[in-house]
Amino acid sequence: MPHQSSYKQDKMADPARIKPENSPEKISTAIPKDEEHPTSIHKQEHFQDTAKSAEEIKDPPTEQPQESGAASAEDEDEGTSGQPPSKRLKAEPVSASVSGSAPASSDPASAPVPGSVPGTVPGQAPGSDKKKEKRHKVDEDEIQKMQVLVSSFSEEQLNRYEMYRRSAFPKAAIKRLIQSITGSSVSQNVVIAMSGIAKVFAGEIVEEALDVCEKWGDTPPLQPKHMREALILIVASFSDNLGSA
Amino acid sequence: MAEEEEEPGFEEEPEETHGGMESVHGRRKRLFSKELRCMMYGFGDDQNPYTESVDILEDLVIEFVTEMTHKAMSTGRQGRVQVEDIVFLIRKDPRKFARVKDLLTMNEELKRARKAFDEANYGS
Numbered sequence: 001m002p003h004q005s006s007y008k009q010d011k012m013a014d015p016a017r018i019k020p021e022n023s024p025e026k027i028s029t030a031i032p033k034d035e036e037h038p039t040s041i042h043k044q045e046h047f048q049d050t051a052k053s054a055e056e057i058k059d060p061p062t063e064q065p066q067e068s069g070a071a072s073a074e075d076e077d078e079g080t081s082g083q084p085p086s087k088r089l090k091a092e093p094v095s096a097s098v099s100g101s102a103p104a105s106s107d108p109a110s111a112p113v114p115g116s117v118p119g120t121v122p123g124q125a126p127g128s129d130k131k132k133e134k135r136h137k138v139d140e141d142e143i144q145k146m147q148v149l150v151s152s153f154s155e156e157q158l159n160r161y162e163m164y165r166r167s168a169f170p171k172a173a174i175k176r177l178i179q180s181i182t183g184s185s186v187s188q189n190v191v192i193a194m195s196g197i198a199k200v201f202a203g204e205i206v207e208e209a210l211d212v213c214e215k216w217g218d219t220p221p222l223q224p225k226h227m228r229e230a231l232i233l234i235v236a237s238f239s240d241n242l243g244s245a
Numbered sequence: 246m247a248e249e250e251e252e253p254g255f256e257e258e259p260e261e262t263h264g265g266m267e268s269v270h271g272r273r274k275r276l277f278s279k280e281l282r283c284m285m286y287g288f289g290d291d292q293n294p295y296t297e298s299v300d301i302l303e304d305l306v307i308e309f310v311t312e313m314t315h316k317a318m319s320t321g322r323q324g325r326v327q328v329e330d331i332v333f334l335i336r337k338d339p340r341k342f343a344r345v346k347d348l349l350t351m352n353e354e355l356k357r358a359r360k361a362f363d364e365a366n367y368g369s
Contacts, residue, residue, distance in 0.1 A: 164287030169306075173276045177307065181314045182326050189328045189349060194313065196348045197331070197341045198306050199284065204340070205305060206288035209298075221291040227301045 169195045205230050277303050 153161060175191045208230035209222050218226070281302055285294045317330035328349065335341045 160287055160289075162287075163283045167280055167283035167287050169277060169280055174310065177276070177310055178314050178326060181311060182318060182324070184325065186326050187328070189352065190326050190331065192348055192352055193328055193331045193345045194310055196344050197313070197335060198310055200341045200344050201309050202281070202284055202302055202306055203288045205302060206285055206290055210289050221293065221295050222285070222298045223295060224297045224301050227298050227305075231305060 167199075169198055171195060174198070204234060208234055275300065275303060277306065281306075 150158075150161065171191050174195050175186065178186050178190065178194060205227065206222070209226040210220075212229045212233070213220065213222055213226045216226070278299055281299050282294055285299065285302065286292050290298075313331065313334060314326055316334050317326040318324055320330040320333060321327060322330075332342070332345055335345055
């Protein structure tokens with residue numbers, strides 16, 4: 001993935017430097033449906049910050065990062081974090097990213113990103129600004145930490161991270177599956193939610209299976225026995241929680 | 246939630262009926278093979294995960310979605326699956342709950358953004 005303009009994007013994407021009104025800087029807001037562009041993870045990260053949908057665009061997004069779609073950074077993790085309140089109110093986010101070809105994944109859903117913070121909605125009452133500011137701060141810190149982290153990834157880590165963000169269940173298949181069960185049509189939001197949850201679920205299984213694999217002294221390609229054990233552990237812990245519910 | 250389905254046999258390349266006792270449970274065609282492989286790699290597995298593991302995971306995911314759908318149908322407005330029902334069912338699981346909230350929020354924002362953008366374009 002081309003990183004070339006990542007530095008330039010850094011500057012543009014840096015939330016601290018973004019001028020709220022005038023600059024049609026950053027554009028790509030992350031599309032929840034995960035249209036991430038394969039190209040540069042760095043860029044995506046940066047875009048996430050600003051893209052959080054608060055960039056006002058005066059002009060059409062000429063700034064779209066090369067991939068015409070503009071990497072819609074996985075916004076999910078940040079929610080609308082990283083935007084100072086003023087920006088938020090001006091939000092005319094560009095729905096940027098049309099992801100390019102996602103390797104082997106149709107429309108990427110949203111990758112569960114650790115520490116995702118629920119985004120705030122622009123245009124809220126001024127009374128809640130203080131809280132929002134605080135949340136912004138937290139978000140901004142988090143975003144910057146993520147940036148630092150991602151920028152220090154090795155090639156293999158970058159690949160894996162990209163897969164992590166970009167992979168998703170195909171919306172059409174999920175929709176078909178749900179509709180075959182309900183017998184009636186479901187709204188798009190349901191499909192979005194279900195895909196996202198399914199991905200989190202898959203992630204939980206895989207992570208648990210990796211723990212099991214390590215505990216049993218085996219090596220990576222996960223084997224069915226690991227998966228089954230992981231499932232048992234997860235279900236067991238789930239019913240434990242139920243007891244206390 | 247996802248009850249464990251004690252896979253009776255072994256997870257080979259599961260063909261249609263696994264000894265006939267399996268319900269239609271994802272034994273038909275593999276819906277998510279490619280995506281799941283990418284996902285497993287992303288979550289930490291090997292770059293080429295075993296096919297059997299991918300199959301197991303697919304079955305689990307399908308079962309999960311099925312369960313969730315059934316439960317949502319019996320929650321709130323019966324016979325329909327609505328987002329509020331899903332959120333309600335998930336409320337105890339912090340990761341999933343946060344994820345759904347994020348997704349829906351982002352979706353709203355994007356819709357708003359697209360709309361605003363379109364209007365801006367239209368005006369100019």
